Amino acid sequence: GGIITQTPKFLIGQEGQKLTLKCQQNFNHDTMYWYRQDSGKGLRLIYYSITENDLQKGDLSEGYDASREKKSSFSLTVTSAQKNEMAVFLCASSHDTSQNTLYFGAGTRLSVL
Amino acid sequence: TQTVSQSDAHVTVFEGDSVELRCNYSYGGSIYLSWYIQHHGRGLQFLLKYYSGNPVVQGVNGFEAEFSKSDSSFHLRKASVHWSDSAVYFCAASSPGGRALIFGTGTTVSVSP
Numbered sequence: 435g436g437i438i439t440q441t442p443k444f445l446i447g448q449e450g451q452k453l454t455l456k457c458q459q460n461f462n463h464d465t466m467y468w469y470r471q472d473s474g475k476g477l478r479l480i481y482y483s484i485t486e487n488d489l490q491k492g493d494l495s496e497g498y499d500a501s502r503e504k505k506s507s508f509s510l511t512v513t514s515a516q517k518n519e520m521a522v523f524l525c526a527s528s529h530d531t532s533q534n535t536l537y538f539g540a541g542t543r544l545s546v547l
Numbered sequence: 548t549q550t551v552s553q554s555d556a557h558v559t560v561f562e563g564d565s566v567e568l569r570c571n572y573s574y575g576g577s578i579y580l581s582w583y584i585q586h587h588g589r590g591l592q593f594l595l596k597y598y599s600g601n602p603v604v605q606g607v608n609g610f611e612a613e614f615s616k617s618d619s620s621f622h623l624r625k626a627s628v629h630w631s632d633s634a635v636y637f638c639a640a641s642s643p644g645g646r647a648l649i650f651g652t653g654t655t656v657s658v659s660p
Contacts, residue, residue, distance in 0.1 A: 477591075537593070
């Protein structure tokens with residue numbers, strides 16, 4: 435079986451800071467995703483990528499950049515952290531977008547002071 | 548607009564009881580439906596999915612879900628819950644060739660001894 439590794443597990447930032455979250459998968463999956471999870475709001479799609487060097491915006495892409503330089507990795511950048519922001523960022527992968535079986539990492543928990 | 552709604556934010560049951568978690572969707576055309584489970588501090592794990600055929604699908608650990616086109620629903624059930632079933636459950640949907648899963652807001656299940 436494969437695994438999705440997200441780093442760091444916890445991220446504390448300052449207001450206005452640029453912060454990068456990383457995700458690696460060894461499933462050899464084509465498609466990777468970044469979701470944001472806020473309490474009571476479920477998961478909202480930030481970016482996804484169907485192959486290396488591809489980027490597709492989700493509903494919540496404003497304020498974020500993403501990069502898929504290798505098939506196995508997908509990074510997310512918070513371009514300017516917002517004061518008191520707290521959320522969990524979940525990375526996932528799937529064979530393709532039609533398969534609908536996503537494999538998730540454990541998440542990166544962000545707190546902004 | 549495609550939506551997935553989970554009407555119950557929190558459900559409390561006793562160990563050994565049955566549980567049903569409700570999921571309703573609003574989609575045009577063909578649809579994939581799935582359920583995921585998230586234990587505290589972990590990423591989401593796939594439980595089961597439906598696309599076509601038998602409207603009752605079986606998943607892991609005794610979970611099953613039933614698709615109803617007339618009710619636009621995909622409710623999740625388990626006949627006898629265990630304390631380890633305490634978690635947040637997410638319903639998700641997408642269309643074939645669609646871009647990514649859309650998730651509901653989740654239902655937290657608390658199993659009491």
